[in-house]
Amino acid sequence: MLLILGMGLAIGFISGMFGVGGGFLLTPLLIFIGIPPAIAVASVSGQIAASSLSGTLSYWRKNAVDPKLVGVLLIGSAVGTATGVAAFAYLRREGQLDLFIALSYVTLLSGIGLLMVIESGRAIARSRSGEPPKLPPARDRRVGTGLPFVMHFPRSRITVSALPIIAIGLGIGFLGSIMGIGGGFLLVPALVYLLRVSTAVVIGTSSLQTLVTMLMAVVFHAVTNGSVDVVLALLLMIGGVVGAQFGARTSLAMKGEELRLLLGLVVLAVGMRFLIDLVVRPDDPFSNTVMEWAVRV
Amino acid sequence: MTRLLLVVAALLAALPALSPARAETMITSLSTHRLQITSNFTGSEIVLFGAIERDAQTISRPGGYDMAVIVRGPRALMVTRQKTRVFGIWVNTDAREFVEVPSFYALLSNKPAADLADIELRARQQIGVDSITAITPRLGTNPGATPTFREALLRINRAKGLYRENPTGVTFLTPNLFRANIPVVPNTPVGSFDVDIFLMSGGVILARESTNFEVTKTGFEAFVANAARDNGVLYGLAAAMLALFTGWAASVVFRRD
Numbered sequence: 066m067l068l069i070l071g072m073g074l075a076i077g078f079i080s081g082m083f084g085v086g087g088g089f090l091l092t093p094l095l096i097f098i099g100i101p102p103a104i105a106v107a108s109v110s111g112q113i114a115a116s117s118l119s120g121t122l123s124y125w126r127k128n129a130v131d132p133k134l135v136g137v138l139l140i141g142s143a144v145g146t147a148t149g150v151a152a153f154a155y156l157r158r159e160g161q162l163d164l165f166i167a168l169s170y171v172t173l174l175s176g177i178g179l180l181m182v183i184e185s186g187r188a189i190a191r192s193r194s195g196e197p198p199k200l201p202p203a204r205d206r207r208v209g210t211g212l213p214f215v216m217h218f219p220r221s222r223i224t225v226s227a228l229p230i231i232a233i234g235l236g237i238g239f240l241g242s243i244m245g246i247g248g249g250f251l252l253v254p255a256l257v258y259l260l261r262v263s264t265a266v267v268i269g270t271s272s273l274q275t276l277v278t279m280l281m282a283v284v285f286h287a288v289t290n291g292s293v294d295v296v297l298a299l300l301l302m303i304g305g306v307v308g309a310q311f312g313a314r315t316s317l318a319m320k321g322e323e324l325r326l327l328l329g330l331v332v333l334a335v336g337m338r339f340l341i342d343l344v345v346r347p348d349d350p351f352s353n354t355v356m357e358w359a360v361r362v
Numbered sequence: 363m364t365r366l367l368l369v370v371a372a373l374l375a376a377l378p379a380l381s382p383a384r385a386e387t388m389i390t391s392l393s394t395h396r397l398q399i400t401s402n403f404t405g406s407e408i409v410l411f412g413a414i415e416r417d418a419q420t421i422s423r424p425g426g427y428d429m430a431v432i433v434r435g436p437r438a439l440m441v442t443r444q445k446t447r448v449f450g451i452w453v454n455t456d457a458r459e460f461v462e463v464p465s466f467y468a469l470l471s472n473k474p475a476a477d478l479a480d481i482e483l484r485a486r487q488q489i490g491v492d493s494i495t496a497i498t499p500r501l502g503t504n505p506g507a508t509p510t511f512r513e514a515l516l517r518i519n520r521a522k523g524l525y526r527e528n529p530t531g532v533t534f535l536t537p538n539l540f541r542a543n544i545p546v547v548p549n550t551p552v553g554s555f556d557v558d559i560f561l562m563s564g565g566v567i568l569a570r571e572s573t574n575f576e577v578t579k580t581g582f583e584a585f586v587a588n589a590a591r592d593n594g595v596l597y598g599l600a601a602a603m604l605a606l607f608t609g610w611a612a613s614v615v616f617r618r619d
Contacts, residue, residue, distance in 0.1 A: 111605045118609025119616070160443045160454045168451075276609075280602045287598025291590050295601050296583075302605060306612035343451040350445040350452070351514035355438045355465065358553070 068098065069297060073112065073304020079331070080116060080305065081312025088113045091301065092245035093170060093335045102166045103157055104294050106245030107286035111298035113247040114279035116305045117272045124269025131220035131270045134230070134262065135277070141231035142278045145238025150285040153243050157290065160354065167339045169244050174336030177250065181329030188322040221262040221270070229259065234274070242282040247275040386427075387415045388561055388571045395573075397546060398580040405550075408575055410542040414561060428471065428478055428562040429532040430489050431542045435466025435524075435577075436553030442515045456504070458511040460496040465551035466524050467494055470531025470542045479565040487560065487567070491516055491525045523547045544575075552577045 072094055080087030088109050095105035124130050156162040212226035233255050237248040252271045256262040262270065287293045390412035397408065410431060443457040471478060475490030484493045496512050519525040524547065532542045544557065554576050561569040579587060589597045 111601050114602065114605035115609040115612070118606055119613035122610065122613040160441065160457055164451075164453055280605065283601050283605065284595070284598035287590065287601060288594040291594055293590065293598065293601050295586055295590075295597070295604065298601060299604060299608070302608040306608060306616075310612075310616045345452075346447075347445055347452055349514075349518070351511070351518060352443050352445075352454075353515055353518045354441045354443070356441050356459070358436055358438045358465075 069095075069300045070304045072098075073301040074308040075304075076301075077116065077305035077308020077310075078312035078315070079308075079328075081309035081315075087116070087305065088241075088246040088248075089170075089174065089244070089250065090331065090335060091305075093174075093339065095297075096166070097338065100297070102163050103153070103290060103292045104297070106153070106166065106243070107283070107290060107292040108294045108298040109245040109301065110242070110279045110282040110286060111293065111295070112301035112305050113245075114276055114283060115302040116309060117247060117249075117276040117279065119306055119309070120272040121269065121276050124272055127269070129266050129269035130273050131218055131262070131266045132273070133216075134218050134221050134266075134270055135273045137216065137227050137230045138234035138237075138274045139277055140227075141234025141236075142238030142241075142274065143234075143281060145235040145240075146242045146278055146281045146285060147238075148235075149239040149242030150282065150289050152239075153286075154289050156243075158356075164343075166244060167343055169240070170339045171336050171343065173240075173244070174332050174339070178329050178331075178333030178336055181325050182333065185322045185325035185329060189326065192322065218262075221260075221266055223260060223262055225260055233259070237274075238278050238281075241275075241278055242285065247279055249275050386420060386561055386568050388559060388569050389413050389415060390559055390571050390573060392544075392557070392573055392575055395575045397575060397577045399546075399550070399552070399577060400579075400581050401583045403548060403550075405548040406546045408544040408546060410544055410557065410559070410573075412540050412542075412559060412571070414538040414540070414569075416538070423563040425564045427534070427537070427568075428473060429534075429540055429542070430475075430478055430487075430560040430562060431468075431470040431532060431544070432487075432489065432556075432558045432560070433466070433468040433470070433544050434464040434556045434558075435551045436464075436555070437462045438465050438551075439463075440465075440515065442511045442518075444511070444514070456507065456511075458498045458508055458515075459500060460498055460512070460515055463496050463515070464494065465553075466547070466555065467491060467519075467526070468531075468545060469527045470544065471527075471529055472532045472534065472540075474529040475527060478562060479567075483565065483567070487558075489560070491520060491527055494525070522549065524549070524551075546577060550577055552579055 072091070076087040076091045076094070079090060091112065092102075092105050092109045095109065096102050121130065153162065156165050212228050214227035215224060216227050217224045233252070237252050237255075240246065240251070241248045249271050252274060253267055256267050256271065257264065283293060283298075390410060393409040393411075397406065399406075412429075414427060440460045440463050441457050442460065443454040445452040446455045447453075448455065469475060469490055475484060475493075478484065478489060481493075484490050488494055494516065496515055498508055498511070516525060526545070528545075532540055534540050554574055557573045557575065559571040559573070560567050578584070589600075
């Protein structure tokens with residue numbers, strides 16, 4: 066119990082420090098200490114919802130949220146989350162859930178981790194050599210206007226077709242509910258690089274979207290899989306929100322590139338750990354699972 | 363302990379009152395029929411006391427009496443899966459479903475299962491871990507491998523302490539009075555446990571008694587577990603509200619602007 070509270074603290078610290086949700090580190094850690102992946106994924110959703118609410122509130126006060134964009138994203142992520150939870154239940158029945166979660170993490174974490182390490186390594190090298198940092202490219206704020214359902218989002222200062230937004234929401238909702246991640250670390254780059262959303266509102270918008278998606282995920286998981294452990298979730302929430310405050314303060318004292326390099330290395334290490342578990346011969350190739358009780362107890 | 367003595371006294375007092383019979387009869391009593399466990403449960407024991415009743419007509423048993431006490435937890439559908447290496451990673455590739463297998467099984471006896479009776483009787487009465495009935499409705503792609511899965515099922519549950527045999531689990535206090543300590547393991551399933559008591563001699567069952575006890579969760583964990591199972595929607599909404607509340611509380615407590 067103290068271990069879990071401590072882990073919540075540590076992950077909260079990391080999430081506050083790097084400005085990420087932390088689900089993609091918290092879920093793996095819970096799995097590594099022996100909590101069944103199904104329980105870990107569903108319970109972490111609650112923790113992510115809690116931490117993204119405190120984020121959303123502070124961005125909302127600064128007027129840095131685009132509710133219209135969130136609304137369109139949610140059309141996709143509601144469907145994505147429901148599909149994700151259904152797929153989760155199916156994979157669990159077939160005994161392939163653990164494998165799917167592990168493979169998804171290996172792919173996602175090593176990909177993202179590698180990109181972060183390379184990008185931040187370059188940035189560090191650039192600042193050492195005294196070059197000025199690259200300016201962000203000039204924005205073309207009209208994206209995919211050839212597609213139908215073109216909409217204007219004044220807050221985000223973009224005019225874009227609703228279809229790519231819904232597609233992004235769909236993907237994030239699906240991955241989030243299966244892997245127990247908020248998806249902020251996927252959503253933010255997608256909003257910035259694909260939709261060219263104004264950087265002023267991107268984090269707040271992502272927080273609100275994560276909040277609503279994870280709330281849906283908690284309810285869906287509870288109904289479909291009965292795999293939400295509310296005690297575990299509460300411990301994680303408390304640890305997470307407290308840790309995040311200290312993390313945010315620490316991050317002010319560190320350089321952005323170094324922070325990203327550090328996070329990239331952590332992410333890579335977690336991805337490798339999943340890979341090792343998949344490749345190493347298990348102690349016992351057989352395993353037992355209780356599927357259902359003959360009599361309701 | 364006083365409770366146990368009372369049980370024994372009651373049993374002894376009941377002995378002469380019984381109607382005369384040719385074969386032996388048994389009177390048994392459990393120290394409790396309801397065990398409530400909390401989250402920090404580290405295992406416990408339920409004591410079974412029994413008396414063997416014989417009268418003047420009962421023939422003598424030169425080999426003495428044997429006792430086999432079988433405890434079975436609630437039955438479940440269990441799946442045993444096998445991992446094999448596919449493209450370098452270990453994947454569950456084959457599985458067998460076993461229907462109505464006990465989630466807990468203990469054989470307590472006064473000698474090893476093999477010495478109690480021949481293999482046919484043991485299989486019929488499921489005496490001993492190796493005699494537990496585990497039926498597979500679907501044989502999958504290679505039916506020949508099913509015995510391997512059955513062995514794995516038993517082996518894994520044995521290793522978890524869920525299937526166990528104790529050849530010294532029954533103690534005869536006098537030739538006609540016995541006692542057995544039924545273990546309740548820390549990772550015990552919850553639900554109704556059946557206890558079957560066999561009085562045997564020379565590989566033959568002389569008498570049989572059945573009783574049961576219940577293991578239930580209590581306290582906050584029980585409340586949460588029941589809510590999660592019976593009211594999934596409400597439980598999910600409650601979890602969501604909890605998340606909202608914690609997040610809001612944090613933003614109030616740590617507000618910096």
